[in-house]
Amino acid sequence: DAGKSGYDHYMLKEIHEQPTAIRECLRGRLNELTGRIELEELADIAFDGPVTFVACGTSYHAAMFGVSLLNRWGVPAQASLASEFTAETMPLTDDSLVVGVTQSGETADTMRALREANRAGATTLAVTNVVGSSAARETDHVLYIRAGPEIGVAATKTFASQQAALTMVAAALSDHRSRELIQSLRSIADAIQQVLDTSSAREVAHAYRDADAYFFIGRSLNYPVALEGALKLKEISYEHAEGFAAGELKHGPLALVGPNTAVFALVTGDGEEAEKTIGNVKEVEARGVPIVAVTDGQSDVERYADHVLEIPALEDVASSVVANVQLQLVSYWIANELGRSIDKPRHLAKSVTVE
Numbered sequence: 013d014a015g016k017s018g019y020d021h022y023m024l025k026e027i028h029e030q031p032t033a034i035r036e037c038l039r040g041r042l043n044e045l046t047g048r049i050e051l052e053e054l055a056d057i058a059f060d061g062p063v064t065f066v067a068c069g070t071s072y073h074a075a076m077f078g079v080s081l082l083n084r085w086g087v088p089a090q091a092s093l094a095s096e097f098t099a100e101t102m103p104l105t106d107d108s109l110v111v112g113v114t115q116s117g118e119t120a121d122t123m124r125a126l127r128e129a130n131r132a133g134a135t136t137l138a139v140t141n142v143v144g145s146s147a148a149r150e151t152d153h154v155l156y157i158r159a160g161p162e163i164g165v166a167a168t169k170t171f172a173s174q175q176a177a178l179t180m181v182a183a184a185l186s187d188h189r190s191r192e193l194i195q196s197l198r199s200i201a202d203a204i205q206q207v208l209d210t211s212s213a214r215e216v217a218h219a220y221r222d223a224d225a226y227f228f229i230g231r232s233l234n235y236p237v238a239l240e241g242a243l244k245l246k247e248i249s250y251e252h253a254e255g256f257a258a259g260e261l262k263h264g265p266l267a268l269v270g271p272n273t274a275v276f277a278l279v280t281g282d283g284e285e286a287e288k289t290i291g292n293v294k295e296v297e298a299r300g301v302p303i304v305a306v307t308d309g310q311s312d313v314e315r316y317a318d319h320v321l322e323i324p325a326l327e328d329v330a331s332s333v334v335a336n337v338q339l340q341l342v343s344y345w346i347a348n349e350l351g352r353s354i355d356k357p358r359h360l361a362k363s364v365t366v367e
């Protein structure tokens with residue numbers, strides 16, 4: 013118990029370590045003056061054609077985040093679940109770049125995909141937390157996320173650090189230079205701290221602990237966060253939870269919602285994406301479904317929500333990292349109310365070394 017520093021679970025401790033983890037991840041890598049992100053690990057990386065990410069579980073959601081940013085900054089990219097990756101379905105050449113995102117650096121599916129990429133002659137990059145792991149040793153380049161050891165089986169701080177690290181990877185690979193982006197990355201740690209100090213996730217968890225199912229919706233950078241929110245909840249509470257792209261709700265999942273299901277909507281900013289997601293929220297609300305909005309107060313989503321989980325108003329990269337923290341806390345407190353084995357959920361392992 014000494015390792016838990018007074019917290020009841022490693023998961024809660026690790027959720028609270030996120031401000032420190034993020035600062036560590038960014039340390040020495042941001043150049044305020046030029047707006048450049050300086051990753052010496054990637055200095056001589058050369059590639060042509062789309063960047064392919066391979067990853068599993070939470071790391072796959074982080075990879076989706078990286079793909080969105082690369083595409084936004086003009087570099088074609090795609091993510092493949094490592095277990096689905098084969099060199100035939102994703103043809104690789106000597107000019108290809110394959111990025112393995114893996115906290116442990118030992119996941120069998122991800123290692124197999126990286127080895128296949130190596131054999132195909134592609135350049136490989138590991139984005140990992142564990143120094144000297146298989147992924148770090150067997151790839152051409154390695155970028156450490158520096159989150160520190162994570163004991164809880166459910167990934168928390170390492171996801172936030174992966175989001176920060178992959179934002180930097182995407183900016184470096186696309187040579188995207190922006191002081192706003194650097195400020196945005198710098199704003200994350202304090203904003204997470206603010207959420208940790210003020211979150212009403214525990215009350216929300218109490219209100220919805222008996223729901224039949226939980227749905228998470230988000231768009232753009234908040235889409236992988238919706239998937240991650242659902243994965244976290246199912247992992248540690250054993251409750252039925254699903255994440256959807258907000259726009260997909262009407263193409264099927266809407267049939268599942270009812271008065272005993274809860275919908276968590278990620279709505280940040282005040283742009284078109286927020287507006288469209290609010291449209292989806294209204295469709296749900298009109299059917300008498302309880303809604304929890306995770307929002308920065310920039311839109312009027314609160315009008316349609318039964319509960320609000322607030323985050324500070326930030327640029328969108330930062331807000332999707334910070335919004336996820338509210339969802340981690342909701343999952344934690346629901347699992348806690350249900351008396352689950354939070355740090356070691358049934359049937360799951362921290363690192364899966366079989367394919």
Ligand code: G6P
Nearest residue numbers: 069070071114115116119167361
């Ligand atoms: C296991 C863990 C997950 C993790 C996944 C990928 O399933 O329980 O939390 O996201 O493996 O792990 P990796 O170490 O490759 O990121």
